[in-house]
Amino acid sequence: MERAIGVFDSGVGGLTVLNSIRTLLPNENIIYIGDNYHCPYGEKTREQLFSYASEIVEYFIKENVKLIVLACNTTSATVLNELQAVYKEVLIIGVIDATVEDFISRGVDNTLVIATAATINSHKYPDTIDCYQTGIEVFTLPTPKLVPLVEAGMDKKGIYDVLHEYLDSYAGKIKSIILGCTHYPILENQIKDILPDIEYISSSDAVCKNVRDVLIKNNLLNLNKNKFIKIYTTGRVDEFLKSSTGFFDYTDLVVEHIIIK
Numbered sequence: 693m694e695r696a697i698g699v700f701d702s703g704v705g706g707l708t709v710l711n712s713i714r715t716l717l718p719n720e721n722i723i724y725i726g727d728n729y730h731c732p733y734g735e736k737t738r739e740q741l742f743s744y745a746s747e748i749v750e751y752f753i754k755e756n757v758k759l760i761v762l763a764c765n766t767t768s769a770t771v772l773n774e775l776q777a778v779y780k781e782v783l784i785i786g787v788i789d790a791t792v793e794d795f796i797s798r799g800v801d802n803t804l805v806i807a808t809a810a811t812i813n814s815h816k817y818p819d820t821i822d823c824y825q826t827g828i829e830v831f832t833l834p835t836p837k838l839v840p841l842v843e844a845g846m847d848k849k850g851i852y853d854v855l856h857e858y859l860d861s862y863a864g865k866i867k868s869i870i871l872g873c874t875h876y877p878i879l880e881n882q883i884k885d886i887l888p889d890i891e892y893i894s895s896s897d898a899v900c901k902n903v904r905d906v907l908i909k910n911n912l913l914n915l916n917k918n919k920f921i922k923i924y925t926t927g928r929v930d931e932f933l934k935s936s937t938g939f940f941d942y943t944d945l946v947v948e949h950i951i952i953k
Contacts, residue, residue, distance in 0.1 A: 694914040696721035696922075697903065698752035698760040700745075702733040703843050703927075704935045705875030706763030709787070711940065712900035713761075714921070717907070719914045721921070723755060725950065728927025732839040733766040734808025734873075741810070742771045747952045749779050758912045761903060762786045765872050765895060766808045769816035783906060790902035791870060791895040792820045798891045800867040802829035806858070807872030809834040817872060831866065833858060835873075842875045845934045851882055859886045866890060924950035 699710055703726045710724050730736070730744050745767050752760050760782055762768045762775075768786025776784050795803060805817045812834040821828055837854045841847065868891035871877055877894045884892070907913045925932040929947050 694721055694916050694919075695756055695758040695912075696723045696920070698723050698725070698748075698755065698757035699763050700725040700727065700748045700752075700760075701764040701874055702726070702766065703728045703731040703839070703875070703925075704932060704940070705839070705842065705873060705878070707936055707940045708874050708877045708894075708896035709761065709763035709899055710921075710923075712896050713903055716900045717904055717913075719917050719919055720907075721914060721919050723752065723757065724921070724923045725751070725952070726923075726925045726927070726932060728843070728925045728932055730926070731843060732808065732836070733764060734810050734834075734836055734839060736766075736810065738770050738810075741767055742774060745771055745775055746778070749775060749782070749784065751952050753779065753782055757782065758910075759903065759906060760784045761899065763874050763896075763899065765791075765874065766810045769807075769811040769814040783910065785899070785902060785906060787874065787895040787899040788816055788820055788872075790898040791872070791893060792817065792824055794898040795821065795868065795870055795893045796824045798868060798893065800891055801827070802831070802866055803868040803870055803891075803893075804831040804833060804862055804866045805870045805872045806833050806835045806838075806876065807870075808839065809836050811872055817870065831862070833862075838879065839873065839875050842878055843931075843935045845937070851879060852885075855879070855882055855886055859883065863887060868893060871895060921945055923947045926950060926952060 772786040
């Protein structure tokens, strides 16, 4: 059996990355873990985030995965480098560099980054953008109410009320928006209703291309079509399924509870 890709997030948001990987790389085996027990990650300390991520990385290593994808902007912004330094025996990638590369390719000179408080406070997006190209105007906005709303199952009016609260003041001021959390592509259509006619950059779409490039570079692409996808949550399965309804509809897949220690 070909080795799998390990993908994890704080909850259902990383399923947007899983969707993209499954579309671009249909032969790949994937193990997905949503750490719903500790969700949301955005208000956690760096020490807590490293602890949660380390436990999941160690589980993936036991499963002999060939690549680990931090399908979470918060952990990518705060603990990716530390994880790579500690767990050198496995390839680990995040989402931010790939997202910034996608943004730079659009050729726009300003952007709004919406993300969790931890991601915004890390300054990772402005710093990374500046490394690629100086002179770009970057607005950053912590949006802590969005992940809990997505995880709670998408109350339409509640979502729009919160999005208007966050975004109305940016109408006419920005040329692009970076969805700096893998939960946020789920809200893209609603955000476009408030901020139309601008460029949208999704970390979910960008990272899957990086996954492909890393696998090719390391000669790890799976050419065997006999694939498997396993989905686990550290929280309640019924709540996970409710949260993912409407954007992740693979009836052939089973979600199981997992305890990681």
